[in-house]
Amino acid sequence: MKFVCSKSNLVSGLQIVSKAVPSKTTMSILECILVDATEGIIKFIANDMELGIQTVVEGNIVERGYIALDAKIFVDIVRKLPDNDVTIESDSTNKVTISCERAKFNLIGRKGDDFTYLPSIEKIDGVTVSQYTLRNVIQQTIFSIAENDANKMMAGELFEVDGENLKLVSLDGHRISIRKVKLNGSYPYKKVIVPGKTLGEISKILGDSIEKMVNIYFTDKHVLFEFDKTTVVSRLIEGEYFSIDQMLSSDYETKISINRKEFLDCIDRATLLVKEGDKKPVIISVTDGKIELKINSAIGSMDEEIEIDKQGKDLMIGFNPKFLIDALRVIDDELVDIYMVNPKAPCFIRDKESTYIYLVLPVNFTTVD
Amino acid sequence: MKFVCSKSNLVSGLQIVSKAVPSKTTMSILECILVDATEGIIKFIANDMELGIQTVVEGNIVERGYIALDAKIFVDIVRKLPDNDVTIESDSTNKVTISCERAKFNLIGRKGDDFTYLPSIEKIDGVTVSQYTLRNVIQQTIFSIAENDANKMMAGELFEVDGENLKLVSLDGHRISIRKVKLNGSYPYKKVIVPGKTLGEISKILGDSIEKMVNIYFTDKHVLFEFDKTTVVSRLIEGEYFSIDQMLSSDYETKISINRKEFLDCIDRATLLVKEGDKKPVIISVTDGKIELKINSAIGSMDEEIEIDKQGKDLMIGFNPKFLIDALRVIDDELVDIYMVNPKAPCFIRDKESTYIYLVLPVNFTTVD
Numbered sequence: 001m002k003f004v005c006s007k008s009n010l011v012s013g014l015q016i017v018s019k020a021v022p023s024k025t026t027m028s029i030l031e032c033i034l035v036d037a038t039e040g041i042i043k044f045i046a047n048d049m050e051l052g053i054q055t056v057v058e059g060n061i062v063e064r065g066y067i068a069l070d071a072k073i074f075v076d077i078v079r080k081l082p083d084n085d086v087t088i089e090s091d092s093t094n095k096v097t098i099s100c101e102r103a104k105f106n107l108i109g110r111k112g113d114d115f116t117y118l119p120s121i122e123k124i125d126g127v128t129v130s131q132y133t134l135r136n137v138i139q140q141t142i143f144s145i146a147e148n149d150a151n152k153m154m155a156g157e158l159f160e161v162d163g164e165n166l167k168l169v170s171l172d173g174h175r176i177s178i179r180k181v182k183l184n185g186s187y188p189y190k191k192v193i194v195p196g197k198t199l200g201e202i203s204k205i206l207g208d209s210i211e212k213m214v215n216i217y218f219t220d221k222h223v224l225f226e227f228d229k230t231t232v233v234s235r236l237i238e239g240e241y242f243s244i245d246q247m248l249s250s251d252y253e254t255k256i257s258i259n260r261k262e263f264l265d266c267i268d269r270a271t272l273l274v275k276e277g278d279k280k281p282v283i284i285s286v287t288d289g290k291i292e293l294k295i296n297s298a299i300g301s302m303d304e305e306i307e308i309d310k311q312g313k314d315l316m317i318g319f320n321p322k323f324l325i326d327a328l329r330v331i332d333d334e335l336v337d338i339y340m341v342n343p344k345a346p347c348f349i350r351d352k353e354s355t356y357i358y359l360v361l362p363v364n365f366t367t368v369d
Numbered sequence: 370m371k372f373v374c375s376k377s378n379l380v381s382g383l384q385i386v387s388k389a390v391p392s393k394t395t396m397s398i399l400e401c402i403l404v405d406a407t408e409g410i411i412k413f414i415a416n417d418m419e420l421g422i423q424t425v426v427e428g429n430i431v432e433r434g435y436i437a438l439d440a441k442i443f444v445d446i447v448r449k450l451p452d453n454d455v456t457i458e459s460d461s462t463n464k465v466t467i468s469c470e471r472a473k474f475n476l477i478g479r480k481g482d483d484f485t486y487l488p489s490i491e492k493i494d495g496v497t498v499s500q501y502t503l504r505n506v507i508q509q510t511i512f513s514i515a516e517n518d519a520n521k522m523m524a525g526e527l528f529e530v531d532g533e534n535l536k537l538v539s540l541d542g543h544r545i546s547i548r549k550v551k552l553n554g555s556y557p558y559k560k561v562i563v564p565g566k567t568l569g570e571i572s573k574i575l576g577d578s579i580e581k582m583v584n585i586y587f588t589d590k591h592v593l594f595e596f597d598k599t600t601v602v603s604r605l606i607e608g609e610y611f612s613i614d615q616m617l618s619s620d621y622e623t624k625i626s627i628n629r630k631e632f633l634d635c636i637d638r639a640t641l642l643v644k645e646g647d648k649k650p651v652i653i654s655v656t657d658g659k660i661e662l663k664i665n666s667a668i669g670s671m672d673e674e675i676e677i678d679k680q681g682k683d684l685m686i687g688f689n690p691k692f693l694i695d696a697l698r699v700i701d702d703e704l705v706d707i708y709m710v711n712p713k714a715p716c717f718i719r720d721k722e723s724t725y726i727y728l729v730l731p732v733n734f735t736t737v738d
Contacts, residue, residue, distance in 0.1 A: 073641070073668055080638045103638055107669035269449045269472055272442070299442055300476035 001067055002089040003037050005059025007100065010078045010086055013044045013057035014071075016230055019201040020046040020053040021071040032068035034115045035088065037061045045117065046071065051198050052118040053205075056229040067096060068112035077105050118233045121224040126215040127161050127187050131227055134214050135206040137168050137179045138199045140330040140356065145196040146172035156193040156237040158244070159223070163187070169244055170196070175323050176247060176359040190218050193241050198223075198234035205230065247346070248357065252339035254286055257309040260336045264328040266304050270295040271321045273302055281318035281363045286310060286340075295321070317343045318365035327358035370436055371458040372406050374428025376469065379447045379455055382413045382426035383440075385599055388570040389415040389422040390440040401437035403484045404457065406430045414486065415440060420567050421487040422574075425598040432458075436465060437481035443467075446474050487602045490593040495584040496530050496556050500596055503583050504575040506537050506548045507568045509699040509725065514565040515541035525562040525606040527613070528592070532556065538613055539565070544692050545616060545728040559587050562610055567592075567603035574599065616715070617726065621708035623655055626678040629705045633697040635673050639664040640690045642671055650687035650732045655679060655709075664690070686712045687734035696727035 014033065022030055025048070034045040040061065045054045067090040078086065081100040090096045096109040138157075146154035151173075158169035163186045168179050202225055206214065214227040218236075225232040267282055273295050274280045285292045288310055294303045317340060327349050328336070339348040349358040383402065391399055394417070403414040411430065414423045436459040447455065450469040459465045465478040507526075515523035520542075527538035533556075536549045571594055575583065583596040587605075594601040636651060642664050643649045654661045657679055663672045686709060696718050697705065708717040718727040 076641045077638070080634075080641060082634070102675070103635065103671065103673040105638075105642075105669060105671045265449075265451070266472065269446070269474075272445045272449060273474075300474060302472065302474045304472040306471070 001035070001037050001065025002062040002087065003042055003059050004062065004085050004087050005042065005057055007078065007081050007083050007086050009057050009059060013055050014075045014078060016055045016205050017044045017046040017053045018071055018075055019205060020048050020051045020232075022048040029068065029110065029114050029116075031071055032110060032112075032115065033071045033074055034066060034068045034112050034117075036066040036112075038064050038066050040064070045115070047116050047118060049116065050195065050235050051201060052116075052233045053201075054118055054231045054233075065090060066112050067094060067109040068115050069096060069107065069109050073107065077107075118231065119222060121217055121219055121222055121233060123215070123217045123224070123226075125188050125190075126217045126226075127166065127183065127190070128185070128213050128215050129166060129181070129183060130210045131206045131212045131214055132208050132210040133181050134216075134225075135203045135208065137166070137181055138203040140179050141168045141170045141177040142196060142199055142203070143326045143330070144170045144172050144175050144177040152237055153193060153239055153241055155197075156195045157199055158241045159190070159192050159194050161187050161190040163189075169241070171242060171244075174320070174361050175327075176244065176357070177327065178244070178354075178357040178359075180355050191241070192218055192223060193237040193239065194223055195234060195237055198232070202232055205232070247359065248348075249341075249346075250339075252312065252341055252348075254310070254312040254315045254340045256286060256291065256311075256338050256340075257335050258291070258306060258338065260328055260331055260333060262306050263336070264325060266293055266306060267321045267324050267328070269304070270302050271325070273297040273299045274321065275299070279320065279363070281365045282321045282324070283316065283318045283365050286315045286317070288314075315340055315343070317347065318363045319347070319360060320363055323360045327360065331356060331358075370404070370406050370434025371431040371456065372411055372428050373431065373454050373456050374411065374426055376447065376450050376452050376455050378426050378428060382424050383444045383447060385424045385574050386413045386415040386422045387440055387444055388574060389417050389420045389601075391417040398437065398479065398483050398485075400440055401479060401481075401484065402440045402443055403435060403437045403481050403486075405435040405481075407433050407435050409433070414484070416485050416487060418485065419564065419604050420570060421485075421602045422570075423487055423600045434459060435481050436463060436478040437484050438465060438476065438478050442476065446476075487600065488591060490586055490588055490591055490602060492584075492586050492593070492595075494557050494559075495586045495595075496535065496552065496559070497554070497582050497584050498535060498550070498552060499579045500575040500581045500583055501577050501579040502550055504572050504577065506535070506550055507572040509548050510537045510539045510546040511565060511568055511572070512695045512699070513539045513541050513544050513546040521606055522562060522608055522610055525564045526568055527610045528559075528561050528563050530556050530559040532558075538610070540611060540613075543689070543730050544696075545613065545726070546696065547613070547723075547726040547728075549724050560610070561587055561592060562606040562608065563592055564603060564606055567601070571601055574601070616728065617717075618710075618715075619708075621681065621710055621717075623679065623681040623684045623709045625655060625660065625680075625707050625709075626704050627660070627675060627707065629697055629700055629702060631675050632705070633694060635662055635675060636690045636693050636697070638673070639671050640694070642666040642668045643690065644668070648689065648732070650734045651690045651693070652685065652687045652734050655684045655686070657683075684709055684712070686716065687732045688716070688729060689732055692729045696729065700725060700727075 036043040042057045042059050086100045094109045096107045098105040160167040166181050170177050217224040270282050280297045283294045290305050292305050346359045405412040411426045411428050455469045463478045465476045467474040529536040533552050538547050586593040639651050649666045652663045659674050661674050715728045
């Protein structure tokens with residue numbers, strides 16, 4: 001095999017497929033990137049058996065062929081090459097030469113016959129959404145995936161297509177994040193659970209263009225994302241996702257409208273007094289026209305007032321500050337509405353159209369004065 | 370005690386003195402910053418008993434007094450405050466309040482009576498140099514200080530003032546770095562060994578202005594650096610530094626002139642093939658008009674040619690790539706001259722005026738073909 005392509009094309013291609021190279025594995029072939037120039041195009045493929053990514057790199061093929069190369073060393077070498085055309089060549093003994101200007105690297109590749117290509121997915125009933133939108137809805141929900149795998153369903157996000165709507169849901173037992181976006185057409189109903197890892201890696205590869213699109217295809221076991229020259233295939237999490245609707249409620253006793261940035265900065269300051277692993281709540285007292293936010297810890301105490309608009313009852317309620325911060329960070333609105341019932345019932349941060357709903361469970365607290 | 374000053378002034382002051390707060394210590398008072406507003410100015414002081422830093426922060430004192438505050442929490446709080454005036458207040462029970470806009474933090478400070486102020490140094494026979502120059506000469510030599518304390522002298526740098534010249538020297542047994550700068554006047558002879566840690570921290574505080582100056586004062590046991598509103602006092606390393614001059618030589622058998630950036634990038638690429646801790650040398654073959662650089666490791670091999678100007682004999686010599694990289698990185702010249710004798714003798718990278726001299730010992734290698 002022999003082909004020539006620019007360093008920058010190589011770097012971009014490698015950055016994309018590297019996302020599917022596992023950091024730890026007992027199968028050393030998974031640590032490789034397959035370079036496949038057998039079909040007249042140059043394809044890079046990585047596959048950790050859960051998530052597989054394939055991308056096409058522009059370049060000139062001199063001799064067709066394929067070879068698997070250790071991902072880490074391949075990426076490191078390409079990154080440090082001069083900014084010029086790079087020639088990659090392999091011979092029948094799997095000796096690989098990477099050369100650029102006067103620099104020449106010799107490596108031993110692997111035959112690549114034991115490399116697993118991406119599963120083939122029939123591309124029917126695809127859903128189309130802009131890269132910008134998909135990246136956003138992922139980033140706006142992914143933080144409330146459960147970190148440990150106690151419940152495998154919680155390690156994924158619900159991906160629901162219903163007519164013109166795409167809905168993403170994640171939950172970890174203490175909170176739920178829901179985002180809805182309008183699609184540019186009506187699609188058949190689909191409901192799958194996509195692993196959080198897949199969504200995390202995809203959101204890093206997706207561009208921020210609202211004009212470049214992603215096509216998404218589903219089968220019973222897999223989801224396929226197709227954009228630019230890249231194909232991402234992931235296994236789905238099997239099972240029935242939680243019934244979200246029965247956890248949501250539009251009843252409230254207290255509703256406040258608050259400046260998002262002020263509220264976020266204030267909670268952020270309060271967390272200074274909380275050591276990692278320590279579960280100190282922030283305590284929020286809602287009264288007419290203002291909230292007072294308090295935190296007490298072994299380090300010290302803080303209190304701060306913020307002006308609000310209030311409807312309904314006064315209330316004192318405690319929260320894990322991280323959960324409020326996570327939600328407030330991914331909302332774009334200048335003012336957010338927060339709906340509460342009592343110190344034991346879930347609180348909802350949501351907009352009028354419910355394009356976003358963040359449910360956060362309060363925590364118990366003891367008042368100290 | 371009570372005073373008011375801007376958040377930005379506080380942040381700058383804390384950043385400076387924090388450099389003298391030890392990360393690990395058994396004396397908890399050393400983890401504090403002393404806030405001293407007893408004399409009509411606001412001073413912040415930190416002192417790890419080796420290195421002490423004091424700086425003056427502009428602000429309005431309402432009530433004189435002093436208090437010691439845990440450095441980490443003090444810095445964290447101030448950094449997250451809104452960008453506005455901050456009031457810091459302590460009462461007779463050492464309760465400290467830090468307030469800004471509507472945010473109010475309560476902490477417990479320490480009386481500060483067991484805090485050690487900086488030793489007082491008589492300011493005579495000071496040497497003056499620009500902040501820019503001092504920062505540069507430190508950064509251009511500090512990397513060849515020995516990392517472990519096998520020899521306490523190697524953990525410091527020689528600081529020698531001789532008439533109009535300031536010379537800094539560091540060495541670690543495998544290499545020597547020497548930088549000379551002209552001073553703006555003639556000074557009495559001084560020769561001290563300053564701990565590497567002190568120089569490292571100072572170089573982070575110094576600005577990059579060639580107009581702002583640093584005054585340096587020496588005693589038998591201490592060195593004092595005075596710049597802007599900051600005073601840095603450090604213990605010296607006691608003892609007689611190595612006799613450098615007898616290690617230097619101007620004889621050579623081979624002299625090459627090489628493009629610094631090309632050479633640096635090339636060695637940098639070669640190190641990709643060297644795993645951390647593995648002591649693979651780069652092997653350089655000098656012939657007429659070019660050098661060929663080779664490295665062989667378990668990962669693979671690399672070779673690359675670079676055009677040079679050569680005087681003298683052909684030569685094949687091996688180096689620890691890190692040592693060459695460290696020296697080449699801190700030289701500004703586009704072309705560097707490298708002087709060599711044979712594969713066992715030290716190599717010198719130096720300019721004609723010897724404003725810099727980097728001595729690097731070669732390493733043994735076995736040729737593989």
